[in-house]
Amino acid sequence: MNTIRAWFTKTGEASYISHLDLQRVMGRAMRRAKLPVWYSKGFNPHIYMTFALPLSLGQESLVESVDFRSEEENLDFEAMAKALSDALPRGIEVKKMYFADTDAAKIASAKYQVRIAGDWTSAMEKYNALPEAIIEKKTKRGSKPLNLKEQIPQIESWVRDGETCFALTLPAGSSGLNLNPSLLLQYLEQQYGLPAAQAHILRVAIYTEDGGKFLG
Amino acid sequence: MFNENLKAALAAVQKPGRYTGGEPGCVYKDKSDLDLRFAFCFPDTYEVGMSFLGMKILYEELNKNPHWWCERAFMPWVDMKAEMEKRNIPLYCLESKDPLSEFDIVGFTLQYELSYTNILAMLDMAGIPLRAADRDDTMPLVVAGGPCVCNAEPLAPFFDMMMLGEGEEQLPAVCELTVRAKKEGWSKKQLLRAMADIPGCYIPSLYEVNYNEDGTVKEILPLDGVPAVVTKAIIKDMNSQPLPTNFIVPMVGAVHDRAQIEVLRGCVRGCRFCQAGFLYRPMRERKAEMLNEAARDLCANTGYDEVSLTSLSTSDHSQLETLLDEMLEWTPEQHVNMALPSLRIDNFSESLIQKTTKVRKSGLTFAPEAGTQRLRDVINKNVTWEEIEKSCRTAFEGGYTGVKLYFMMGLPTETMEDIEGIAETAQKIVDLYYQNPDKPKGRGVQVTISVSCFVPKPHTPFQFCPQDTKEMLEEKQRHLVRSVKSKKITVRYHDSKTSFLEAVFAKGDRRLADALEEAYRRGCYFDGWDDQFKYDTWLEVFHDLGVDMAFYANRQIPTDEITPWDHLHYGVTKRYLISEYEKALSAKTTPPCNRHCAGCGANKLLGGACFEYDQSVVHQNG
Numbered sequence: 018m019n020t021i022r023a024w025f026t027k028t029g030e031a032s033y034i035s036h037l038d039l040q041r042v043m044g045r046a047m048r049r050a051k052l053p054v055w056y057s058k059g060f061n062p063h064i065y066m067t068f069a070l071p072l073s074l075g076q077e078s079l080v081e082s083v084d085f086r087s088e089e090e091n092l093d094f095e096a097m098a099k100a101l102s103d104a105l106p107r108g109i110e111v112k113k114m115y116f117a118d119t120d121a122a123k124i125a126s127a128k129y130q131v132r133i134a135g136d137w138t139s140a141m142e143k144y145n146a147l148p149e150a151i152i153e154k155k156t157k158r159g160s161k162p163l164n165l166k167e168q169i170p171q172i173e174s175w176v177r178d179g180e181t182c183f184a185l186t187l188p189a190g191s192s193g194l195n196l197n198p199s200l201l202l203q204y205l206e207q208q209y210g211l212p213a214a215q216a217h218i219l220r221v222a223i224y225t226e227d228g229g230k231f232l233g
Numbered sequence: 234m235f236n237e238n239l240k241a242a243l244a245a246v247q248k249p250g251r252y253t254g255g256e257p258g259c260v261y262k263d264k265s266d267l268d269l270r271f272a273f274c275f276p277d278t279y280e281v282g283m284s285f286l287g288m289k290i291l292y293e294e295l296n297k298n299p300h301w302w303c304e305r306a307f308m309p310w311v312d313m314k315a316e317m318e319k320r321n322i323p324l325y326c327l328e329s330k331d332p333l334s335e336f337d338i339v340g341f342t343l344q345y346e347l348s349y350t351n352i353l354a355m356l357d358m359a360g361i362p363l364r365a366a367d368r369d370d371t372m373p374l375v376v377a378g379g380p381c382v383c384n385a386e387p388l389a390p391f392f393d394m395m396m397l398g399e400g401e402e403q404l405p406a407v408c409e410l411t412v413r414a415k416k417e418g419w420s421k422k423q424l425l426r427a428m429a430d431i432p433g434c435y436i437p438s439l440y441e442v443n444y445n446e447d448g449t450v451k452e453i454l455p456l457d458g459v460p461a462v463v464t465k466a467i468i469k470d471m472n473s474q475p476l477p478t479n480f481i482v483p484m485v486g487a488v489h490d491r492a493q494i495e496v497l498r499g500c501v502r503g504c505r506f507c508q509a510g511f512l513y514r515p516m517r518e519r520k521a522e523m524l525n526e527a528a529r530d531l532c533a534n535t536g537y538d539e540v541s542l543t544s545l546s547t548s549d550h551s552q553l554e555t556l557l558d559e560m561l562e563w564t565p566e567q568h569v570n571m572a573l574p575s576l577r578i579d580n581f582s583e584s585l586i587q588k589t590t591k592v593r594k595s596g597l598t599f600a601p602e603a604g605t606q607r608l609r610d611v612i613n614k615n616v617t618w619e620e621i622e623k624s625c626r627t628a629f630e631g632g633y634t635g636v637k638l639y640f641m642m643g644l645p646t647e648t649m650e651d652i653e654g655i656a657e658t659a660q661k662i663v664d665l666y667y668q669n670p671d672k673p674k675g676r677g678v679q680v681t682i683s684v685s686c687f688v689p690k691p692h693t694p695f696q697f698c699p700q701d702t703k704e705m706l707e708e709k710q711r712h713l714v715r716s717v718k719s720k721k722i723t724v725r726y727h728d729s730k731t732s733f734l735e736a737v738f739a740k741g742d743r744r745l746a747d748a749l750e751e752a753y754r755r756g757c758y759f760d761g762w763d764d765q766f767k768y769d770t771w772l773e774v775f776h777d778l779g780v781d782m783a784f785y786a787n788r789q790i791p792t793d794e795i796t797p798w799d800h801l802h803y804g805v806t807k808r809y810l811i812s813e814y815e816k817a818l819s820a821k822t823t824p825p826c827n828r829h830c831a832g833c834g835a836n837k838l839l840g841g842a843c844f845e846y847d848q849s850v851v852h853q854n855g
């Protein structure tokens with residue numbers, strides 16, 4: 018049995034598909050694309066599927082992945098990727114399919130590009146000058162204070178086509194701290210009135226502990 | 234129009250996926266190459282609307298034409314409505330994100346009386362004037378279809394046209410005529426007059442209704458030479474209508490999120506309370522072979538892993554067992570489950586139960602509708618206790634432990650004895666379970682009684698009957714709860730207030746339009762949702778406008794009175810409705826159509842007999 022990884026993007030309208038809904042959408046697309054997927058045994062067989070790093074609703078990504086299994090040995094990955102792409106909704110495109118190499122448990126961080134209308138560079142400078150930036154982060158049991166400056170000491174921002182742009186590399190993964198870029202935006206909204214809900218967040222890379230790329 | 238403004242609104246609401254479109258199966262077209270744009274509007278949430286088979290059928294039908302583009306719009310939930318109003322986003326169709334006002338035809342499906350205010354809300358959100366008389370020729374044609382069109386008189390001033398009956402042939406005819414009118418520069422008035430000649434097309438403004446002093450209808454006058462009576466459109470041969478082979482597959486969970494195969498249309502049973510049973514007469518089946526192929530294609534094209542055989546009464550299909558056998562040949566290997574809704578208590582046979590349990594074992598659902606044999610005879614629900622007993626015993630032996638029973642309350646001639654009968658029926662089923670020697674160890678039985686309030690509906694034999702008052706219904710609900718003695722029985726009943734409003738609008742006339750509009754202006758919409766229903770506002774509106782709700786809901790209608798829907802014909806004669814009503818009062822039953830024709834008149838729609846009364850077409854158990 019092999020584990021196969023499909024690397025896909027999730028942009029535009031598709032960014033509003035929740036993680037839970039995505040699982041159903043992906044399962045149906047695999048069936049529609051007639052991929053030789055393996056079903057779990059038992060009374061209610063289902064496709065065995067795992068997604069690497071859930072994406073928040075409304076955020077876009079170039080680096081999503083889903084793993085599934087197959088008993089088939091001779092696989093035409095290129096044809097499978099195309100068939101799956103065709104079966105998926107607008108905004109989800111399969112870039113590549115291959116035998117899963119890196120273990121998703123090794124994921125350590127993710128990189129995001131953020132864009133927001135208007136010139137917010139002076140707010141960013143104010144942030145950069147702060148000794149600390151405390152925000153309440155929701156946890157499974159209530160919430161606890163977190164100093165954003167520990168993870169994001171400086172934000173290097175610039176203005177292009179009337180938008181403020183910057184990039185963030187944040188801890189991510191199934192173990193340890195997970196930091197969502199929206200938390201920083203929330204802080205910037207509270208402090209400087211930046212309209213967080215209007216920000217575009219695009220995930221562009223996922224890295225493993227050793228600094229290597231998870232996908233690609 | 235998928236712009237920043239809309240994105241900001243989406244960022245602020247729950248389940249934004251309801252407002253984006255882009256689902257697999259969703260159709261996109263090049264706007265420069267179109268003759269006609271049709272906005273198919275469902276006046277309820279995305280989740281409810283996307284479960285509705287009719288929309289999927291017509292979406293595929295219209296989009297077959299390369300020069301027509303049919304798109305969808307739903308009623309945005311309260312949070313999204315507020316966001317859109319705040320940001321000046323007009324109501325748009327999901328595919329193109331263009332506002333409804335840019336379409337040639339805006340069509341609503343009327344499934345439920347309590348969605349009427351949502352229609353007004355949707356028009357208003359789109360910037361389309363509510364009343365047909367206030368819309369000039371640049372505005373889209375606003376039309377309606379669906380079962381409630383059988384008496385949508387309270388909506389008459391809002392619609393340019395309503396379509397009675399089945400849409401597969403009628404709706405394309407309407408679109409063709411509209412395209413022609415556009416090309417030849419007809420006025421809206423000209424177009425509507427021409428539409429009146431398409432089967433089932435009803436132009437409310439071309440009928441003048443006059444009233445008597447006592448508030449009853451005096452006469453309904455056709456104007457401009459339109460037919461005095463509009464007869465519904467019908468698909469004579471269901472085998473001539475291919476089933477949809479692709480569906481838009483919703484991404485945000487729909488209520489019924491599965492492949493649906495319409496095995497038959499109509500119903501042979503003739504339950505006297507059931508409006509659908511009268512509106513869709515005569516019953517017409519599709520061949521098993523066609524259904525099996527369609528099911529397979531649909532599952533392959535959509536990726537669904539569940540297929541349901543839908544209709545008003547699936548187990549009355551004469552080839553059901555053949556169909557199930559054929560489907561069982563491919564469904565397991567394709568990992569597809571089968572679901573059979575609307576199984577009838579009286580022919581829930583052993584082999585049927587085995588076929589369904591092979592793939593799925595969930596609770597069992599039966600609808601005896603009334604608690605005593607006498608009352609079941611009144612409503613012509615041809616079910617006996619012996620049959621209930623047999624079905625439940627089979628089910629319990631097959632390992633089922635839960636039974637859900639549907640009843641109605643407030644049925645004509647009902648007494649407290651009939652209410653007690655509901656509790657007794659449930660109790661006897663509990664007892665039956667414990668008599669089964671093979672019952673699963675350590676597992677009790679759970680019998681749920683779900684009771685709704687009876688709403689007399691137009692075009693049924695009970696259209697003449699008054700609805701029980703709210704007080705009477707509430708007393709009966711209390712009596713039922715008192716009559717239930719076992720902890721194994723759970724009673725669920727529905728709020729009688731919504732049923733009352735439903736009854737008012739079901740049998741309403743054009744004079745209710747003002748109340749509807751006023752209620753909407755005062756903030757009523759999503760009336761079908763308990764948490765949004767503003768009963769007190771409704772009462773105030775009726776009071777302020779001086780309209781008596783009881784006149785519509787709680788009044789006995791003499792059989793010779795002209796009803797507001799007398800000019801709308803669904804094939805069944807009024808004479809037949811009266812005779813069924815009289816039989817009901819003396820608790821006399823009428824056999825199902827596939828056994829014996831009772832002469833309702835609907836056969837005229839087909840131009841021949843409805844059934845060949847040959848034993849091979851009569852279901853063995855039916």
Ligand code: SF4
Pocket residue numbers: 514515516826827829830831832833834835836837843844
């Ligand atoms: S004409 Fe006879 S068989 Fe046909 S629907 Fe009416 S009662 Fe049934």
